[in-house]
Each structure stands twice: as structure tokens, then as C-alpha cells.
Amino acid sequence: MEERLYDLIFIARPATPEEEIKKVIHTLETAVAEKGGKIEKTEHWGTRKLAYKVAKHREGIYIYQQVRTNHGELVHELERRLGVQDSVIKYQTVRLDEELKRQKKLSQKREARAARRPRRITQPVPGAEQQASASK
Amino acid sequence: MSEEQKQAQSAPAPAREGGDAPRREGGHSAGPRREGGPGGGRREGGPGGPGGPGGPGGARRGKRQYFRKKKVCKFCVEKMDFIDYKRADILAQFVQERGKILPRRMTGVCARHQRWLGVAIKRARNIALLPFAGSAAGVQAPRAIEAPKG
Numbered sequence: 001m002e003e004r005l006y007d008l009i010f011i012a013r014p015a016t017p018e019e020e021i022k023k024v025i026h027t028l029e030t031a032v033a034e035k036g037g038k039i040e041k042t043e044h045w046g047t048r049k050l051a052y053k054v055a056k057h058r059e060g061i062y063i064y065q066q067v068r069t070n071h072g073e074l075v076h077e078l079e080r081r082l083g084v085q086d087s088v089i090k091y092q093t094v095r096l097d098e099e100l101k102r103q104k105k106l107s108q109k110r111e112a113r114a115a116r117r118p119r120r121i122t123q124p125v126p127g128a129e130q131q132a133s134a135s136k
Numbered sequence: 137m138s139e140e141q142k143q144a145q146s147a148p149a150p151a152r153e154g155g156d157a158p159r160r161e162g163g164h165s166a167g168p169r170r171e172g173g174p175g176g177g178r179r180e181g182g183p184g185g186p187g188g189p190g191g192p193g194g195a196r197r198g199k200r201q202y203f204r205k206k207k208v209c210k211f212c213v214e215k216m217d218f219i220d221y222k223r224a225d226i227l228a229q230f231v232q233e234r235g236k237i238l239p240r241r242m243t244g245v246c247a248r249h250q251r252w253l254g255v256a257i258k259r260a261r262n263i264a265l266l267p268f269a270g271s272a273a274g275v276q277a278p279r280a281i282e283a284p285k286g
Contacts, residue, residue: 009222009263045278051267060264062278064222092263094221103217110215 005040005100006067006075010082010091011060014047020087021061027085028065031077037069055089066096207244211253219252221259224266225277231257235269 008028012021025042032039045062054060067074075093082091211219221227230238230245230253237257240250260266265278 007222011264048278050264051261052264052270054264064278090264092259094259099218106217107215 002070003097004069004072004095005097006069007094007096008065008067008078008091009094010063010088011050011054012063012087013055013089014057014059014061016061016087021063024082024085024088025063025065027081028078031081032067032069032074035069035071035074035077037067037071037074040066040068042066057089060089209244209246209249211249212246216249219249219256221256221263222265223277224260227253227257227260227266231266233271235267235271 010024012024029039043064045064047059048062050058050060067078069075075095079091079093082088219226230243232238237254240247243250245253257266261268
């Protein structure tokens, strides 16, 4: 089982008190701990204006978490728990590890290619380069 | 005398436009394939031939002049391999006033990044960071606030 990395964002109603949000986060953390995963980071983005009305609200409290786990069913469980909560109006889980792997591969390829080419000491501007070649 | 020479040099230009009409139907199917560099390069090489190389380049856009943004892909320049759907401020640049995704020929994005951009925009729309329809003006990237938690 390879390690999977997920981005989990959920939006709570704008007037939700702080303890309520903490309770939701705690529920998620419990679920993650049960199934054998790890929450990499939790970010509180605060109240933000929504791009469109969700459940008749124009604003929402955004919470962002990054979860690392070996079990794919954990996501299902997390989303189920979020769906049950009254205060959560929207949630989204995105799987990130494949994309990050690809990004790393691309950046490594790019660095390897750059290292193979003889690096110039000065970085000529394209206009100056043409002038230099024309003068030659 | 110099004016005559200039007129002689610009003679291929009318010939190019003359070649437009019959070539328009034929060039239409090849249009999408000429989107990249060869389209712009051929335009500069136009005066070389009597309307041959210049024809397909102009036939692509019958209505408007082929003024192309010769911009390079913004993501390639910044070497951004991962387009984060959470960065609504970056994504909002590639979205119209009405919320629609801008086509590649407007923004100059390369094909690969345009695909990733579309995916990122749709994810951001799902989580209400970008609108499905409507103005995306004034969106800011979500920033983590130093809220005391626990």
C-alpha cells in the first residue's frame, strides 16, 4: 500500500462558534487516528466570501487539512462524518500524491537537463543575444 | 524611386490576400494545428513566396486579423509544475468576467498547462473559491490566519 496524500477542505456556516469547529476537527482527527493515518497540517482560513451562495450563505469559514494515509477508505469515512455535521455546508477531498509525484519528476528532469547543458556565466537578454550574433 | 521599390516589395501582400479566398476552406481543417510557433513564423516568412507560405497563415482567421499574442506560457516561464487550485488569485487571471475559462489563444498558455489549469479551476469552483458564472474580480488566495486553536 503506498502512502496517499489528500487535501481536505470544508466550509462551515459563517456564524459557527469556535468550539463547534473544534469539535468537527476533533471528530476528523479521531477518525484519522482510528484508521491509521496522519494529519499533516490543519489550516484555518477564516471567514471568506463565497463565490456563490451555498445553503443560502454568502460567507463561510474555511478549514483546510492535509491527510496522509495508507487506507483509501479513510476518505470515505471522513466525508461521511463531514456530511453528518450540520455546521458543515461544503467539503471537498482531493488526492494529491500522484500529482506531486509527477511534479517532482518534472522538476527533477528539468534540473538534470539544465545541469547537463553548459551553463553560461552571464544570462543574456534575447535582444542583446541577437545583437551579439549580428555583430559577429 | 524608393517608393516604387517599396511598392514592389509589398506586391506579395495583395497576392497573399488573393490566395486567402480559395484557401480558406482548405486551411480551415488545418487551422488548429497551426496554433503554435509555425503559424507565427510563417507569417514573417510571407514576403518570400508569392502568397504560398502566407496563405495558410492568414486563412486561419478569416474575420479578424491574425494578431496573436506571442506570449509564452506563464507557467512555463515560472516553471510551475503544480497549479494549485487553492490559489484563487492566480486562477482568476485565466477566467473571464463572466466566470468562463479563457481559451489558450487569449492567454498564451501551453497545452499541457491549460489542461492542468482547467482541472484546477474546476476544483476551485467546487469549493466556492471561484464562481461558476459571475465575476471573479477581487478573489484573493486563502491565507491561513493565526487563529488560536486548542
